[in-house]
Amino acid sequence: MAEYNITALGIPLFLFFMLVEYAYLRIRGRDLHRFNDNIASLSMGICLLVSDALLKTFTFGVFIWAWSSHRLFDFASTSWLTWVVFFFGVDFCYYWFHRIAHTYNVLWGAHVGHHQSEEYNLTTALRQSAFQYAFSWVFYLPLAFLGCPPEVFLVQFLVLKAYQFWLHTQAIDRIPLMEGVFSTPSSHRVHHAKNPIYIDKNFGGTLVIWDRVFGTWQPEVAEHPCHYGTTTPLRTWNPVSANLQHWSMLFRDSLHTRSWWDKIRLWFKPTGWRPEDRRRKTTKLQKTGVKNRPKFDPEVSALTKLYCGLSFALLVLLVTMFIFLSPQLSARELAFGVVLILAGLVMISQFLEGKFKLRLVEVARVPALLWFLTVLWTLPISTQVSQKLELAELAPPQIEVPEETTLSALPWLEKPAVLSGNTPAVQHVTWHTNGTQGELEYTLSYELSSFPEHVANILSARSTLQEGSRSWLEKQL
Template identity: 45%
Template structure:
C-alpha cells in the first residue's frame, strides 16, 4: 500500500493537470465540457476512493496470490510476453465485472458513482466507488494464475491498466479511425456513459473494445443521436458519499417495504433498476422520462461560492499528499484517523455545495475533530519534525473553514443570493 500511495502522489497531479488542459482546450474550441461544482464533486469522489484503496479497506474473498499458489501449472519469468498476457487477462476480467455491475441490482451500487455525473469529461473519470467492501471476482484471473504469472507482474500491471482508462473520458476527441475497431476510444466510452435508450448498457470494454464486439454489447456513437449523460434516477447531489450509497439505500427500503418474501430476497440479484410492483406503486421514484426536457442538477451559486468549494478541495488534496508521502511514519491506526478526517471534510464541504442550510454543523464537527487531533497528538501527525509551520496552518484552516461555511450557510437559510468573489475575499477566503 505504501508503494501505491507513492505512485498516486506522482499520478494525481498529472490527472489534475490534464483536467485543466481539457478545460483550456474546450474554451479555445468554444465548447463547455465542465461545470465547476460538478468537477469538484468528481475530484472529491476520486479522493475518497484512493483513501479507501490505500488504507486497504476492500477485502478480496479470493486473492490472486492464493490462486497462483494453488493452481499454477507453469512457473514463468517476467518477460514482455508475460506482461502482455497479464494485461489481456485483467482486461477480460474488467469487461465481465463491468458488465455485471450494470446488469445486477446490488452490483450497480459499486459502479453508480462513476456514471452519476451529468457531464462527460476527464474529471468524471475520477468518480470511483468507496462502497466496494468485498471483491468477489478474483476468480476471473484464473487463466493468468494457471500460467503462473508472477504476483509481482500482476501488482505492476493492475494500476497501469486502471490509469489507462482515464484519457478517453472526453468530448474533445472525435472518432479515431482504425483504432475504433481495436481499443476503447472516447467515442466508444461516450456511448457507455449515455442514457439514451439506444446506448444504455453498451461498450463495457476497458482497454479493448474487442470484447464488446465478440460478446454482442457493442454500439457505435451515432451523429443523429447525441449522447445525454448521467443516470436515469438522477443523484441530485454533489456529495460523493451520498451518491455511493443512494442505490443501496433504495434497495434496502424496497426490500423492507415489499410484501412478498420472495421479492425481499430477489431484489438484490434482479436486473439493475428492477423493483417489486407493489413497491413501485406505493413508493414511486423519479426516473428521467424525457431526455430533452430534463434539467441538469445545478443549484444556484456564485463565483465566490465556487472559489470557496475549490479552496476546500485543494486544501484536502494538500493534506492527502502529506498523508500518502508519510504513510509509513504515520502508521496504519493514525492513517485511518487521518483518512476519516479527510472523508468528513469532503462530506462537509459538498453538503455546503448542495446548499444544505445546516452544512455549518458538519463544518463544526470537522473543525472540532481537526483541532482535537492536534490537541491529542501535539501536532499534525508528526508534521512538526519537518514542517513546523504546517500544524498551526491546519489549525487556522479549521477555524477559517467553519466561519466561512457558517457565513454561506446563513445566506442559504435566509434565502439570500450567495456572495460573489469580492465578498468572499473580504471574509478571508
Template identity: 40%
Template sequence: MNFILYAVPFFFVLIAVELLTDRWRKVNTYRLSDSINSLSTGVLSTTTGLLTKGVGLMTYAFALDHLALLRLSPDSVWVWVFAFVLYDLCYYWLHRMGHERNVLWAAHCVHHQSEDYNLSTALRQTSTGFLLSWIFYLPLALVGVPLLVFISVAALNLLYQFWVHTRHIPKLGWLEWVFVTPSNHRAHHAQNAIYMDRNYGGVFIVWDRLFGSFQEELDSDPPIFGVTTPLASWNPLWANLQFYAQLAADARRTEQGWDKLRIWFMRTGWRPADVAAKYPTTQSDLSQFRKFEIPLSPSQQVYIALQFVVHAALGSYLLNMGDSLSVPALVLGWVWVAFGLFVLGVALENRPWAIKLESARLALNIPLMGLAPMVGMWSVSSLGWVALLTYVLLSAMGLYCARGHFIRLAGS
C-alpha cells in the first residue's frame, strides 16, 4: 500500500492548519518563495522517485533472495515491530553519514537549505538520495525482512517525520527521551554551532542518546535554520545540484590525483589543501544572519503560486498513475514537471529572462500535450485540448498583466 500517496491530502490540510495557527498567534513561519521552493523540491523528488525507485527495490530484493540469513514471516506482528525499529536504526546511520560525508551531504543538504522551519520544510526532499541510500538498508534484507514489510515501514517512518517540522509545538516532557519531537528536530535543522550534526533519529531519539549525538533545544540559543553555505536560490534543480557542483569544482581544481577521488568521501566540509588555500570560503556570521529574499509584487506572487498548483497537480497525477505508466511516459512527465519547476524558480528569483522563459514554457505545453498520447501518458480528447488551450491563454494573460513587475523589479 502506498501510504505516502494517501497521506498527501492530509499534508496540505495540516499545512493549512499551521498557516491558520500562524495567523492566530500573530507570527509568520511561512514565506511564499521559500514554501514554494520547498514544495517544488518535494514534487521534483516524488516524480524523480518514480524513475529511480527500482534502484533501492531491486538491490533489496536481490540481497533478500541471495544473502538473507533468515526468512521472516510478514504474518507476525513482531516481525513488523522488529522491522520498524531496525529500519529506524538504519535510517539513523544513513542520516548521520548524510551529515558527515561529502557525497552523502550533497544529496541530503537539500532538506536543510530552507531558512524557515514549518511543515512545508518536511516535504523538501532530495532527488538524488537513491544513489547511495539503499546501502544502509541492506541489514534488513540480511535478516530476512520481507520486501512488503520493508516498503511499508519505510513509508511509516517517513510519514512520522512530517509532523516534527513545526515551531508551534513545545517540548513534550518524557516523550523527548524516547521519540523524535518538534523540539529536538528543530535543533537538528539549526546551523548554530551547538546544534550542528545532532539528533539524527527518524522516529526514535534513543539512538542519538545511545551514540552520543543528542542535543537538547535550548531557550538560551534559539535555532537559526538553514545551512552554513546558503543556497541563495529558489530553484529546485539547483538545490539538488549545488553541493555536487562545489565538490566537482574542487576535484577539478586540485592538482593532487588522490584528492580528486577522496574529496567525495571525506568528512563534510573537507577540501584539498591546495584548493582551500587558493579558493578560500568565508564562514557565515550568524550574528549578521539575514534570510535570502527577493522582493515580488502581489501579482507576481499570485501568478507563480497558481502555476505551482498546476505543476503539483501534474506531479500528483504521475504519482497516482506511476505504476501503470510506461517508462517513456514517466520520462515525459518528469521533463514536463522538472522544466516547469525550473522556470518557476527563475520567476521567483525575478531573473531578467524570466518572462521569455515562461512564455516558452507555456508554448511548449502544446507539443508536449500532443506527444503525451504517443507514449501512453494519457489520451487527449477535444475537451482536453480546450482545457489546455484555455490554461495557456489565461496564463499568457496573467503573465502579460504581471510583466511590468518582473521587468521593473528585475532591473532595480
C-alpha cells in the first residue's frame, strides 16, 4: 500500500471521538471546548500531518538504513520477546526525547506548540508542532542500531502515538491501579499544566515508570487544579505564528544581544534562558510556571464563526485527500497543496481574531481550493494485487491468461462492487523453480479513478481481489 499514506484514514476517527467527548461533557454540564481554540488546535494538527507526509519517507528511511547496515543484534519480528523488548525501548526513547525537548531552547521550539492551548480536551492531542518529527526521529536511532526490525518499530511507534490521544481529556478522572504506572489523563493533565508545581513533570508516553525512576513524577493534586497553556502566552490562532513562536523569540534575542557568544549558546541553553541584556521583568521563564490568567478569547460574530466552520470543513476534506494521495503527487502538486492548506488555515485564524484586512484573498483562495479538491477527488491511480504460491515442483502448471484483459472479462474473478466499469488490467503469470520447490506468481494491475475508490481499495477491494486470485490459482493446481 506504498502508493497511499494511510495516516489520513485516522482523521475521521479522531474527529468522531472529539465529537463524542464534546457531547458527553455538554451532557454533564461542563463547557470545556471553545470553537476558536478547537480550530486552532486542529489547524496545528493539520500542519503536523502535512509535514509528516513530506518527511516520513526520509526519517523512516534513515531508520531502515541504520538497521540494515549497522545493527548489532538480530531480532526476529515473529518473536514475542522482540515486541516486548522494543515496546519498552520505544517508550524509553520517547521519554528522553520528550524530556530533552522541554529542557533545551532549540528543541522546545519544536515542541512548544503542543502546550500552547489554554484548554485541555481531545483536540489538544492533535495540537503538535509541525517540526517535531524533524527532530524526534534521531532519538529512536539507537533502536535501529540495537536491531529493532523496522516493522516492529513502526507498529510500536504508532501504538505509542495512538495511546496518547485519549490522555488529553478532562472527562476521565483518576484511574485506580493505572496511576503511577501507565500514563493516564490525570498524569498527563499535570504535564500540560502551567502551575509552578506541575512544570516539567510526567514526560512518559505509555508508561510513567521512567518519570518515577528519573525523578520527574508528579501526581495531580486536588488543592492545585490544573490550568493550561504556556508561561509565555501565544495570543493568536495563527498556526504559522504558533509553530514559530519560540524560535522567533530566540532569533530576535540572538540578533539584538551584544555578546557573540550569547548569540550562539542561546539556542542550546536550558529552556527559558535568555541573555542578560535581553531579559524583561514581565517575561516569565518556562521553568518558573505562572498562576492562572484570563484566556485569549477575541469575540467575533456568529456569521464569522459559521464561515470559518464551513471553510475549515472543506480544508479537512482537502487535507485528508492530500495526505492520503501524497505519495502519488508531483513536487508541483505537493507544493501547491501545502501553500493552499496554509493559506486557508491562516485566513481562518485571522477571521477568528476579528481581522479582515486580507478578506479579498478569499476571492482567489476559495476557487483554487474547490479546483484542487476536484483534482484530488478524480485522481487516477494504478495499483496491483500480487499472489505467490509455493508448491512441490512436478510440472509447471498450464495456465492460459491473456496478456491484456479487463476485470469484467475474467469469469473466474469477481469484480468488487466499488470498482466501476471495465477497469483495465494486465496480468502476468510466472513460474519459478528452486530445487524441488516451485513458486507460482500472479499479478493483476488495475486502475482506480476516484478518491472513494482509493479508500474502498484499502478497506475492502484489495483484499477481495487477493482472495479471488488466490482461490483461482489454487483451483488451477
